Amino acid sequence: MTERQTTTPVPSPEASPTAPPLLSAQGLRITYPGRHGGPPARAVDGVELDVRAGEIVALVGESGCGKTTLARALLGLVRPTEGRVGFGGEPLEYSARTLKAYRRRVQLVLQDPTGSLNPRHTVYDAVAEGLRIHGHRGDERATVAAALSRAGLRPPERFFLRYPHELSGGQRQRVVIAGALVLEPELLVADEPVASLDASVRGEILALLLRLRTELGLSALVVTHDLGLAWNIADRVAVMYLGRIVETGDVEQVLTAPRHPYTQALLSVLPEAAGAPVVLTGEPPDPSRIPSGCRFHARCQILASGEAERAGVAGACRDEDPGVLEGGGQAQVACHWARATVTA
Numbered sequence: 001m002t003e004r005q006t007t008t009p010v011p012s013p014e015a016s017p018t019a020p021p022l023l024s025a026q027g028l029r030i031t032y033p034g035r036h037g038g039p040p041a042r043a044v045d046g047v048e049l050d051v052r053a054g055e056i057v058a059l060v061g062e063s064g065c066g067k068t069t070l071a072r073a074l075l076g077l078v079r080p081t082e083g084r085v086g087f088g089g090e091p092l093e094y095s096a097r098t099l100k101a102y103r104r105r106v107q108l109v110l111q112d113p114t115g116s117l118n119p120r121h122t123v124y125d126a127v128a129e130g131l132r133i134h135g136h137r138g139d140e141r142a143t144v145a146a147a148l149s150r151a152g153l154r155p156p157e158r159f160f161l162r163y164p165h166e167l168s169g170g171q172r173q174r175v176v177i178a179g180a181l182v183l184e185p186e187l188l189v190a191d192e193p194v195a196s197l198d199a200s201v202r203g204e205i206l207a208l209l210l211r212l213r214t215e216l217g218l219s220a221l222v223v224t225h226d227l228g229l230a231w232n233i234a235d236r237v238a239v240m241y242l243g244r245i246v247e248t249g250d251v252e253q254v255l256t257a258p259r260h261p262y263t264q265a266l267l268s269v270l271p272e273a274a275g276a277p278v279v280l281t282g283e284p285p286d287p288s289r290i291p292s293g294c295r296f297h298a299r300c301q302i303l304a305s306g307e308a309e310r311a312g313v314a315g316a317c318r319d320e321d322p323g324v325l326e327g328g329g330q331a332q333v334a335c336h337w338a339r340a341t342v343t344a
């Protein structure tokens with residue numbers, strides 16, 4: 001993680017800290033009914049999160065911490081149990097008409113391009129599908145060609161009649177991205193966009209997402225369990241644990257000087273990490289049994305090592321919820337110890 005692949009300047013000129021957020025989660029909670037009569041699963045448990053125009057925000061955290069559920073709620077695919085989604089300062093409404101218009105402006109890019117492409121549809125049809133759904137008027141062929149070209153499939157006509165199985169994994173992901181771009185969205189929500197790709201093509205797809213931000217002013221929420229990916233692509237990072245954002249801030253700040261013990265543990269297992277890896281003990285996170293106090297306390301290495309005790313916060317770790325972080329762009333951490341030990 002020594003060198004970022006970003007094209008400078010980062011953040012892009014549009015990403016001003018004072019601009020209103022393009023997309024926001026406001027007090028969002030999503031609870032699934034319990035399985036086999038068990039307690040309900042609080043998959044998203046009070047999230048405030050903003051994505052500003054021209055900004056790339058990485059949402060990171062272990063598998064099962066609620067990233068996909070949050071992303072689906074932001075896309076209007078899941079209706080929140082509590083709270084709301086805001087877009088351009090307006091609350092999202094859940095009428096069919098509003099949602100259709102919304103899904104034109106906010107597009108989803110899924111993890112597995114093979115799963116999101118119909119094997120019987122040509123590349124042309126896959127990309128044109130969104131235009132047809134939204135009753136696009138104008139030159140369909142030229143619009144499809146332009147989207148393929150933007151996604152790096154050039155010359156686009158060469159790909160029109162190809163089928164997904166005739167393409168490489170990277171090309172398939174570019175077709176999925178072209179299908180998202182064809183409607184000229186303002187924001188992409190990419191859920192693990194390179195997780196199913198070979199390491200060699202990952203960099204190319206990330207470079208493409210960065211170029212789209214620079215060329216089209218596109219914003220993105222990139223969901224990933226991979227902190228290295230966040231480092232390479234994002235302006236800002238939000239670290240999620242058991243349904244909550246536990247640390248957020250500029251990517252450099254969070255990933256070079258992490259403050260939350262959970263972020264520190266995630267970073268410590270990267271190959272580039274300097275010190276010994278932190279092995280998290282305790283039960284794996286389960287949203288149907290969220291611990292009281294700090295939800296990370298049973299696994300926290302800072303509490304286990306006595307450091308929290310020495311800082312005088314061990315009781316609070318066990319009994320007091322460190323609370324919900326605000327959505328704005330400022331650096332924040334939901335940890336009693338990090339707050340108590342902050343150096344002026």
Ligand SMILES: Nc1ncnc2c1ncn2[C@@H]1O[C@H](COP(=O)(O)OP(=O)(O)O)[C@@H](O)[C@H]1O
Nearest residue numbers: 032041043062063064065066067068069070287
């Ligand atoms: N439809 C569902 N019904 C019940 N529980 C669910 C459902 N979808 C997800 N969950 C649970 O919510 C939690 C968060 O899942 P998810 O959002 O997929 O996390 P992530 O994307 O971070 O891996 C998991 O514990 C998962 O088992």
Ligand code: SF4
Nearest residue numbers: 294300317335336337
């Ligand atoms: S509040 Fe306490 S238990 Fe929670 S992460 Fe911070 S030090 Fe660990």
Ligand SMILES: [Mg+2]
Nearest residue numbers: 064067068069
């Ligand atoms: Mg997921």
